[in-house]
Amino acid sequence: xxxxxxxxxxxxxxxxxxxxxxxxxxxxxxxxxxxxxxxxxxxxxxxxxxxxxxxxxxxxxxxxxxxxxxxxxxxxxxxxxxxxxxxxxxxxxxxxxxxxxxxxxxxxxxxxxxxxxxxxxxxxxxxxxxxxxxxxxxxxxxxxxxxxxxxxxxxxxxxxxxxxxxxxxxxxxxxxxxxxxxxxxxxxxxxxxxxxxxxxxxxxxxxxxxxxxxxxxxxxxxxxxxxxxxxxxxxxxxxxxxxxxxxxxxxxxxxxxxxxxxxxxxxxxxxxxxxxxxxxxxxxxxxxxxxxxxxxxxxxxxxxxxxxxxxxxxxxxxxxxxxxxxxxxxxxxxxxxxxxxxxxxxxxxxxxxxxxxxxxxxxxxxxxxxxxxxxxxxxxxxxxxxxxxxxxxxxxxxxxxxxxxxxxxxxxxxxxxxxxxxxxxxxxxx
Amino acid sequence: xxxxxxxxxxxxxxxxxxxxxxxxxxxxxxxxxxxxxxxxxxxxxxxxxxxxxxxxxxxxxxxxxxxxxxxxxxxxxxxxxxxxxxxxxxxxxxxxxxxxxxxxxxxxxxxxxxxxxxxxxxxxxxxxxxxxxxxxxxxxxxxxxxxxxxxxxxxxxxxxxxxxxxxxxxxxxxxxxxxxxxxxxxxxxxxxxxxxxxxxxxxxxxxxxxxxxxxxxxxxxxxxxxxxxxxxxxxxxxxxxxxxxxxxxxxxxxxxxxxxxxxxxxxxxxxxxxxxxxxxxxxxxxxx
Numbered sequence: 001x002x003x004x005x006x007x008x009x010x011x012x013x014x015x016x017x018x019x020x021x022x023x024x025x026x027x028x029x030x031x032x033x034x035x036x037x038x039x040x041x042x043x044x045x046x047x048x049x050x051x052x053x054x055x056x057x058x059x060x061x062x063x064x065x066x067x068x069x070x071x072x073x074x075x076x077x078x079x080x081x082x083x084x085x086x087x088x089x090x091x092x093x094x095x096x097x098x099x100x101x102x103x104x105x106x107x108x109x110x111x112x113x114x115x116x117x118x119x120x121x122x123x124x125x126x127x128x129x130x131x132x133x134x135x136x137x138x139x140x141x142x143x144x145x146x147x148x149x150x151x152x153x154x155x156x157x158x159x160x161x162x163x164x165x166x167x168x169x170x171x172x173x174x175x176x177x178x179x180x181x182x183x184x185x186x187x188x189x190x191x192x193x194x195x196x197x198x199x200x201x202x203x204x205x206x207x208x209x210x211x212x213x214x215x216x217x218x219x220x221x222x223x224x225x226x227x228x229x230x231x232x233x234x235x236x237x238x239x240x241x242x243x244x245x246x247x248x249x250x251x252x253x254x255x256x257x258x259x260x261x262x263x264x265x266x267x268x269x270x271x272x273x274x275x276x277x278x279x280x281x282x283x284x285x286x287x288x289x290x291x292x293x294x295x296x297x298x299x300x301x302x303x304x305x306x307x308x309x310x311x312x313x314x315x316x317x318x319x320x321x322x323x324x325x326x327x328x329x330x331x332x333x334x335x336x337x338x339x340x341x342x343x344x345x346x347x348x349x350x351x352x353x354x355x356x357x358x359x360x361x362x363x364x365x366x367x368x369x370x371x372x373x374x375x376x377x378x379x380x381x382x383x384x385x386x387x388x389x390x391x392x393x394x395x396x397x398x399x400x401x402x403x404x405x406x407x408x409x410x411x412x413x414x415x416x417x418x419x420x421x422x423x424x425x426x427x428x429x430x
Numbered sequence: 431x432x433x434x435x436x437x438x439x440x441x442x443x444x445x446x447x448x449x450x451x452x453x454x455x456x457x458x459x460x461x462x463x464x465x466x467x468x469x470x471x472x473x474x475x476x477x478x479x480x481x482x483x484x485x486x487x488x489x490x491x492x493x494x495x496x497x498x499x500x501x502x503x504x505x506x507x508x509x510x511x512x513x514x515x516x517x518x519x520x521x522x523x524x525x526x527x528x529x530x531x532x533x534x535x536x537x538x539x540x541x542x543x544x545x546x547x548x549x550x551x552x553x554x555x556x557x558x559x560x561x562x563x564x565x566x567x568x569x570x571x572x573x574x575x576x577x578x579x580x581x582x583x584x585x586x587x588x589x590x591x592x593x594x595x596x597x598x599x600x601x602x603x604x605x606x607x608x609x610x611x612x613x614x615x616x617x618x619x620x621x622x623x624x625x626x627x628x629x630x631x632x633x634x635x636x637x638x639x640x641x642x643x644x645x646x647x648x649x650x651x652x653x654x655x656x657x658x659x660x661x662x663x664x665x666x667x668x669x670x671x672x673x674x675x676x677x678x679x680x681x682x683x684x685x686x687x688x689x690x691x692x693x694x695x696x697x698x699x700x701x702x703x704x705x706x707x708x709x710x711x712x713x714x715x716x717x718x
Contacts, residue, residue: 285704288521298607300642309525310518318638320675321705322668326528343605364602366536 038096038159039077040068043085045101045119056103059144060119066188067152067166068099070410072387073159090126097131098124099155108140116140121151123158132158145190153430163429165385169231170425171205171214172401176418182216184231187383187425189403189414195233202227204422208251211426215239215249215258215275226260228275239277248292251275253427254299259283261291270304270321283321295319296339303327303337303346314348316363327361330368334359336379340386340406347380347389347406358391360406371408381425382406390414390423538627539594546592593623597632609639630656630663637669646676667693667702674706678713687715 042065047053069076077095079085085098100122108114116138123132132155139147149166156164165187174183174194182196182205196202201219208214215228226239226246239246243262250259252272262271262282270283270293284290288308295302296316303316314328314337328334333351340347350359356376361368371377375395382389390403399419404411414423600615616632616639623629637652653669653676660666670693677686686709693706694717710717 282708285701285708287517296605298605298642300607300638308521309528310521311525313525313528318668318672320672322671322702323634323638323665324701326532329529329532343607344602364598364605 037075038073039094040074040097040099041077041079041085041090041093041095042068042099042101043079045103047103048105051103051105056144059141060148061101063145063186063188063190064148064152067149067164068156071152071156071160071164071166073156087126087128096126097159098126100124106138114140117144117147119147119151121154123155145186149186157430163385165383165388165429167430168384168426168428169211170381170390170401170414170423171207172415172420172423173203173205174415174418174420176420182214182229182233183420185414187388187403189401189412192415192417195229195231196227197233204248205424206250207424207426209253209427211428213251213275214424215251217247217249226258239273239275241271241273241277241280243271243280250294252295252299253297257299259293259295259302261293270302272319281321283317284324285321292336294338297341297343303339305335305337314346314361327363328359328368331359338380338382340382341384342386345386345406347382349378349380358389371404373404373408373411377402379422381423383425384427384429388425390425392421392423535627542623542626543592543594593619593626593628596622597626597628600632601635604635604639607642609643612636613639630660630665633659634663634665634669637672641672641676644679646680649673650676667697667700670696671702671706674709678709683713687713691715691717 044053044061045056047056065076068074074097077090077093079089079093083089085095090098102120104118104120105115106118108116117140119137119139120134121137122130122134125131135151135154137147137151146167153164153166156166168187169184170187171182171184173180175181176183177194179199180201180203181194181198182202183192183194185192195214196216196218198218198220203217203219205214205216211231213228213230215226218225218227224245224247226241226249227236228239229236239249239258241260241262243264244266245263245268246260248261251257252259256275257272258275259270259272261268263269267287268289268291269285270290271280272283273280283293283302284304284306286306286308288306290307291305291312293302293304300319301316302319303314305312306315307313308315309326311332312335313326314334315324315326317324327337327346328348328350331350331352333349333356335349337346337348339345344362344364346361346363348359348361349356350370351357352359352370352372356378357373358371358377358380359368360371371389373393373395375393377391377393377395380389380391387406388403389406390401392399393402394400396413399421400413401415401420401423402411402413414420596615596619600612600619603609603612603615613636616636619626619632620629633652633656637649637656640646640649640652650673653673656663656669657666663669670689674686674689674693677683677689690706690710690713693700694703694710697703707717
């Protein structure tokens with residue numbers, strides 16, 4: 001075989017992988033275009049007197065239409081303003097469905113001036129026949145956006161047959177209030193709220209499989225501690241492991257185990273402990289540094305980063321710590337692997353030409369490609385339907401969280417206040 | 431302290447001498463007494479001198495020890511750096527081995543695929559070529575014998591799936607948690623390609639599927655089959671250890687201990703042995 005200089009072979013590999021990545025994206029886009037997308041008309045809801053259309057738009061209509069537009073099941077058919085959506089008009093704009101929304105109000109109860117919104121939802125096809133049973137939703141102002149996501153989910157699930165992710169949440173770490181704390185947001189970046197109050201450094205959140213709890217790392221007096229809280233931020237308990245390092249904790253998708261990075265005598269290894277702080281087990285025993293564990297969706301395997309080959313690379317082992325094999329072979333730095341819900345794909349941070357990018361590798365076939373973007377792009381987290389990836393990027397000069405489809409398209413920033421990192425998408429689809 | 435005592439002694443001696451010279455009425459016993467006192471003092475001075483010299487020695491010994499400690503510390507630091515270097519080199523070697531294995535795996539897969547394609551082509555060619563007459567050469571074909579079938583009837587075998595694709599389909603089922611399907615797939619694979627480079631992996635995955643389903647007795651039998659059928663496989667230490675864990679899970683402690691000790695004995699330097707030792711410790715058994 002002819003000798004190639006190392007630099008040239010690296011270039012060739014990069015060219016090949018870039019070409020490969022491009023083909024992948026191209027194919028996926030073509031497939032999504034070929035998919036049957038139904039056009040749907042959604043007129044602005046009829047409002048009773050006294051309701052502010054701007055407010056209803058911001059809290060309800062905008063998130064609802066955005067969900068439906070991004071569902072991959074529907075395309076929004078544009079309606080001319082102030083024209084009633086008659087069957088003729090629907091035909092003219094080639095809309096297969098019409099979503100008819102009507103608002104009314106009722107006293108919220110409790111004797112105050114508060115009101116509840118009643119939203120009547122009706123989906124009809126182009127002939128005017130009912131496509132779905134009508135439904136009435138009731139919500140106070142604070143829950144109106146959640147209702148919009150719920151309605152979008154109901155419609156998409158009913159037409160598509162597959163559950164949606166519009167009511168899912170993304171946990172993340174942010175320093176917007178001066179300290180690094182854990183926050184939550186809706187899947188579209190709405191409703192961002194803080195749930196931890198350590199006034200220190202709280203990072204790396206991970207959802208439990210039922211989305212009821214979260215485990216995260218908090219540093220106090222330079223020691224890292226593992227905490228579990230419920231989804232509202234209450235019921236905080238500390239998991240005592242007895243180890244020097246307690247970080248990168250991840251809830252198992254089955255059972256009650258938590259995988260994390262612990263250390264004895266300064267050498268970080270992957271450990272597992274039950275969520276009641278019993279049954280501590282060490283899974284890796286090498287002299288090198290092991291970090292960032294993540295469970296496979298069937299809970300039988302754990303991927304992790306190890307420096308045992310001289311550079312950080314992704315490895316997979318059985319849940320007992322046996323049968324270790326290497327997954328990443330491209331790039332000199334690979335870390336933060338997260339398993340897609342299909343159990344087949346891993347997304348991880350991979351250094352390409354000196355910057356970090358998100359790489360997708362199929363653990364079954366070994367195929368791998370980069371989802372290139374501006375700046376450094378790190379810490380991917382899959383949506384529970386495996387169609388989206390949330391990640392952190394410094395492309396704006398500050399670390400912010402973004403969301404994109406798993407093929408790299410439809411990029412959308414989700415955060416803007418302070419710096420925001422380490423997204424973890426909730427686990428359940430509806 | 432020492433010089434001051436010496437001065438005081440010298441002063442006392444001078445006083446004694448001056449008294450000796452000045453006094454006329456001094457008895458010989460007094461002189462003797464003084465003489466003995468002077469002797470005593472001389473002894474003390476000599477002793478003090480000796481003490482002083484041994485202190486110097488201690489100081490010099492201390493200095494030498496400090497020097498040696500420094501040298502030792504330096505050489506220790508060099509050793510640590512060298513060990514780090516060796517560890518780095520070992521890691522890099524490990525990395526190269528992993529890369530090489532990865533490439534070899536790919537090549538093996540390609541060769542297996544090429545072999546498979548070649549076999550199929552040969553079979554197709556064999557079907558297309560009419561078989562030579564069974565009778566002696568020159569003998570006329572039996573009248574009424576059916577003519578060779580038309581070429582259009584000859585089809586390439588319907589089963590054109592490659593071994594890799596079949597293996598991946600079963601592995602995909604395992605990843606998705608469809609353990610029964612995965613077991614069936616891996617069994618099929620071993621049946622069809624018993625000598626494939628992936629056969630030992632398939633056998634291990636069957637064991638792992640059974641283990642995942644908590645069918646520990648079946649898993650134990652399967653891990654045994656991995657060890658017996660593929661004694662050279664890199665999956666052997668894992669299979670042996672998993673067998674030990676399976677015994678732990680069904681509460682057969684004695685069997686578990688024997689099995690785990692076997693892992694330590696057979697593969698003492700493997701990561702599996704480290705894990706077996708830890709499990710033995712949990713079971714209350716110390717191992718080497």
